[in-house]
Amino acid sequence: MNKRDICSYDYEELKEEMARIGEPPFRSRQIYEWLHVKLADDFQDMTNLSKKLREKLDGEYEIARVQMTERQISKTDPTEKFLFELWDGNMIESVLMKYPYGNSVCISSQAGCRMGCRFCASTIGGLNRNLTPSEMLRQIYQIQRLTGERVSNVVVMGTGEPLDNYDNFVRFIRMVSDEHGLHISQRSITASTCGIVPNIHRLASEGLQITLALSLHGATQEKRRQLMPVADKYHLEEVLEACDAYFRKTGRRVTFEYSLVAGVNDQPEDIRELTAILKERNCHMNLIPVNPVKERNYKKPNSKNALVFKNKLEKNGINVTIRRERGSDIDGACGQLRRRYAAANVRRNR
Numbered sequence: 373m374n375k376r377d378i379c380s381y382d383y384e385e386l387k388e389e390m391a392r393i394g395e396p397p398f399r400s401r402q403i404y405e406w407l408h409v410k411l412a413d414d415f416q417d418m419t420n421l422s423k424k425l426r427e428k429l430d431g432e433y434e435i436a437r438v439q440m441t442e443r444q445i446s447k448t449d450p451t452e453k454f455l456f457e458l459w460d461g462n463m464i465e466s467v468l469m470k471y472p473y474g475n476s477v478c479i480s481s482q483a484g485c486r487m488g489c490r491f492c493a494s495t496i497g498g499l500n501r502n503l504t505p506s507e508m509l510r511q512i513y514q515i516q517r518l519t520g521e522r523v524s525n526v527v528v529m530g531t532g533e534p535l536d537n538y539d540n541f542v543r544f545i546r547m548v549s550d551e552h553g554l555h556i557s558q559r560s561i562t563a564s565t566c567g568i569v570p571n572i573h574r575l576a577s578e579g580l581q582i583t584l585a586l587s588l589h590g591a592t593q594e595k596r597r598q599l600m601p602v603a604d605k606y607h608l609e610e611v612l613e614a615c616d617a618y619f620r621k622t623g624r625r626v627t628f629e630y631s632l633v634a635g636v637n638d639q640p641e642d643i644r645e646l647t648a649i650l651k652e653r654n655c656h657m658n659l660i661p662v663n664p665v666k667e668r669n670y671k672k673p674n675s676k677n678a679l680v681f682k683n684k685l686e687k688n689g690i691n692v693t694i695r696r697e698r699g700s701d702i703d704g705a706c707g708q709l710r711r712r713y714a715a716a717n718v719r720r721n722r
């Protein structure tokens with residue numbers, strides 16, 4: 373981006389920024405509303421500003437480009453996947469899921485990912501770059517504009533590791549829940565992490581009310597290491613301690629996600645070990661039968677085995693659900709989003 377990224381300023385910062393270029397606070401309020409409530413794509417749409425001011429803004433600032441290049445609608449679920457192109461040719465994916473209780477959008481937090489989880493398509497090819505707060509916000513804004521649907525829930529579970537892009541991610545959370553913007557309740561936001569321990573502790577102290585989801589996938593250090601390279605860096609014990617701290621400090625129950633892989637982590641010993649670590653914890657567990665990724669050979673257990681696994685955990689006192697698969701026919705389910713570039717015209721980061 374060559375100009376300043378105007379959508380990444382929060383409400384107070386925009387006021388200061390506008391004061392710097394000689395605009396009074398009420399103008400800043402109008403501009404913030406255009407950007408974050410009316411979801412303007414272009415300064416020229418800001419019709420209650422003078423032409424001169426619109427041109428001045430256009431000369432100094434940029435509304436982060438998050439431009440839809442493809443929209444796929446699932447035939448099996450009320451789910452849609454959007455492919456967005458960013459200013460530098462990076463492409464990111466977001467998913468809209470409609471539920472009886474409201475609409476949920478799954479956003480990406482990075483272009484690519486460097487965490488390397490073995491069963492996940494998003495990490496193939498590694499990390500290209502972090503997304504800015506504006507690029508995270510505008511995935512939701514664009515989906516709302518394009519569909520006319522109000523978004524009430526946000527899950528940060530698309531491509532990328534949010535706690536590997538910590539400052540931008542936290543700013544995004546504050547801005548999307550801000551009363552001057554979309555004002556989505558923090559309790560309706562879930563962010564999923566593979567377990568970057570120091571940043572879970574930091575997040576616990578931010579005074580936020582979002583739900584933390586921890587990608588567990590193995591009930592022992594050894595099992596987890598087989599599937600998730602990040603486990604080499606942070607031992608399972610430390611990860612669980614960080615989750616306990618998150619619950620203690622925020623009062624928000626942590627969700628543990630567990631991608632069920634046939635023959636790898638769906639055995640009787642896994643049930644025993646999961647019970648041992650989760651029984652005394654006030655938490656929720658989400659089982660996700662692993663979704664196919666063409667470069668990988670992992671298979672999901674058949675639905676009967678998955679149900680047996682769930683029922684046994686439940687009998688052992690674990691609060692557990694099987695996550696209903698959404699949008700797998702459009703590669704929109706967990707772990708199926710992937711890194712891409714604009715086919716032509718790939719501009720490199722400047």
Ligand code: SAH
Binds near residue numbers: 533
């Ligand atoms: N980086 C974050 C968010 C990523 S994806 C994290 O690791 O939590 C959201 C969830 O989908 C994670 O629990 C992730 O491990 C899981 N997932 C990834 N690939 C999957 C696949 N092929 N099938 C099912 N779940 C998968």
